[in-house]
Amino acid sequence: MIENYIERALKEELKIINKHLPYKRTTLKELMKMDIPYIVLRDGTTHLIEKRELELLYRYTGDELASKLKIPIIIEVNPSFGEGAAIIRDQIAAKVLSLILNKEYKEGPLIIYMPHLSELRRILRTTTTVIFIPS
Amino acid sequence: MSSLLRVRPTKIELIRLRKRLALAKKVHRILRERLTILVNEFLLKVREAFTLRRKISTNIISVYNKAFLLYSAYGENIVNYYSVNTKKKLKAIVGLENIMGVKTVTVRLEEPEYIETTVIKDLDIFRKECVDIIKDIIELGKAEKAIDALGREILKTKRKVNALEYTLIPQIWNTIRYLRMKFEEREREEKARLKRVKALLERRRGE
Numbered sequence: 001m002i003e004n005y006i007e008r009a010l011k012e013e014l015k016i017i018n019k020h021l022p023y024k025r026t027t028l029k030e031l032m033k034m035d036i037p038y039i040v041l042r043d044g045t046t047h048l049i050e051k052r053e054l055e056l057l058y059r060y061t062g063d064e065l066a067s068k069l070k071i072p073i074i075i076e077v078n079p080s081f082g083e084g085a086a087i088i089r090d091q092i093a094a095k096v097l098s099l100i101l102n103k104e105y106k107e108g109p110l111i112i113y114m115p116h117l118s119e120l121r122r123i124l125r126t127t128t129t130v131i132f133i134p135s
Numbered sequence: 136m137s138s139l140l141r142v143r144p145t146k147i148e149l150i151r152l153r154k155r156l157a158l159a160k161k162v163h164r165i166l167r168e169r170l171t172i173l174v175n176e177f178l179l180k181v182r183e184a185f186t187l188r189r190k191i192s193t194n195i196i197s198v199y200n201k202a203f204l205l206y207s208a209y210g211e212n213i214v215n216y217y218s219v220n221t222k223k224k225l226k227a228i229v230g231l232e233n234i235m236g237v238k239t240v241t242v243r244l245e246e247p248e249y250i251e252t253t254v255i256k257d258l259d260i261f262r263k264e265c266v267d268i269i270k271d272i273i274e275l276g277k278a279e280k281a282i283d284a285l286g287r288e289i290l291k292t293k294r295k296v297n298a299l300e301y302t303l304i305p306q307i308w309n310t311i312r313y314l315r316m317k318f319e320e321r322e323r324e325e326k327a328r329l330k331r332v333k334a335l336l337e338r339r340r341g342e
Contacts (some may be wrong), residue, residue, distance in 0.1 A: 006303065007155055010162045013295070017165060020236040036243065041233055048230035048241050077172065079164040084171070118175050130172060130235055134161045 006033040017132050019043040028057055032066070039072065047072075053127045060096045068092050072129040075117065080135035084114040100124070144317045152314070156307045163299040169235065170292045176234055177285040184278040192270050198268055201261045205239040214258070227273065232281075237288045239281040242273050 023040045031037040037049040049071065061069050073093040077086045088110040090093045098105030100123060101116055112120070120128060142148045206214065232241035246266070 007158065010155075010158050013162050014165070017169065017236070020233045028169050036228055036230075038230065043233050045233060045238065047233045048228075048243065050243075058167050079168055082170070114171070114175065117172070118179060121176060122179050125234070126232060126241075129233075132169060134165050 016132055017134075021074075021129060021131060022047070022072060022086070025072065025074075025124045028054060028061060028066040028071055029063075029073055032058060047126065048094050049126045056100075056123070057096060057127060058099060060099050064094070065092055069096065071127050073097065073124070075112070075120070075128055075130050076133055077130055078133040078135055081111070086112050086117050087128070088112065138306060139313055140306055142310060144314055146318070149311065149314045149318075152307055152311050156304065156311065159299055159304050159307060163296065163304065166292055166296045166299065170289065170296055173237070173285060173289050173292060175233060177282065177289060180278050180282045180285060184282060184326060187271055187275040187278060190193050191268065191275060194264070194268050194271070198261070198264050201257070201264065205257060205261055209258070234281065234285065237281075239277070239284045241277055244273055246331070277302055281327050 011026045018023055019042050020121045021042050023042055024135055026039060031039075031049060031056055038052060039049065039053060041047050054071075057069065057071075070090065073088065073090065073096075075086045081087060088097055091107070091109075094105060094108075094110035097103075097112075097120060098110055101112070101119060103110070103112070103116070117130075138154075142152065226245040228243040228245065230241050230243070232239050
């Protein structure tokens with residue numbers, strides 16, 4: 001009986017680990033138009049976004065890419081990549097973040113490591129979010 | 136706590152345990168990654184709070200000194216006149232910020248509108264410094280609140296990771312090993328029994 005509870009608790013843990021993800025992602029341009037920029041998360045709460053961060057992103061993207069860049073930028077953490085590695089699959093976001101991090105980027109997903117992730121979270125705390133992918 | 140789970144020694148139970156072990160390992164890996172990231176966020180916030188506290192401690196002395204000087208030079212009336220000049224009062228919007236599932240309070244400050252006067256330049260500078268220090272104090276409050284929430288979440292996650300690492304996974308692993316040994320023993324018993332039966336049958340045939 002108790003084993004079933006443990007198994008259920010483990011499964012539940014996997015379910016709630018990504019509850020901080022947004023219900024719907026919004027473009028940078030739309031957020032810039034908002035008086036108080038915010039997004040709704042999967043757990044139903046609202047997450048306020050710093051205008052300073054939006055302005056910083058806008059400076060890097062310009063007007064054209066701002067309507068394509070979805071906020072929050074999703075950083076994928078998957079233990080199968082190895083400990084401390086993370087990946088950004090969105091190409092526009094990858095391009096912008098590589099510019100912010102001063103990192104070389106050609107095409108495809110951008111792979112970053114823990115120091116980069118810390119730096120990124122320091123600069124773009126409210127406009128980035130981390131997703132955990134169980135492998 | 137016993138190092139073995141209480142299960143029936145059957146093959147189906149072994150399969151179930153293997154599945155549970157895989158699930159526990161998966162959760163453990165994910166939680167460990169989350170813990171690392173949470174600790175990183177925590178350290179960032181601690182650094183931010185430390186810098187802000189130091190900045191406020193140095194700035195507040197100069198603001199107090201300036202306030203004292205202005206009061207003594209121009210009196211109370213002119214200071215009151217300046218506070219009336221502020222069109223829109225300092226407004227703070229309180230909301231939630233979600234750091235990896237950890238909810239913390241965030242405050243956004245709406246800048247007040249001032250009428251710049253060149254009559255007494257010192258008062259303008261003083262007012263600007265006051266707003267800056269209020270902004271810093273709010274930022275510090277946010278950082279300290281986040282440190283508190285992150286610290287609690289780290290403790291919780293650490294407990295989960297440790298429970299998985301030192302109790303649940305070894306328990307399942309030991310039970311699987313025990314079941315395997317039990318099945319091997321059964322197999323050996325079965326072989327010995329078969330040999331005995333074979334020998335018995337041969338003896339009967341010989342008679």
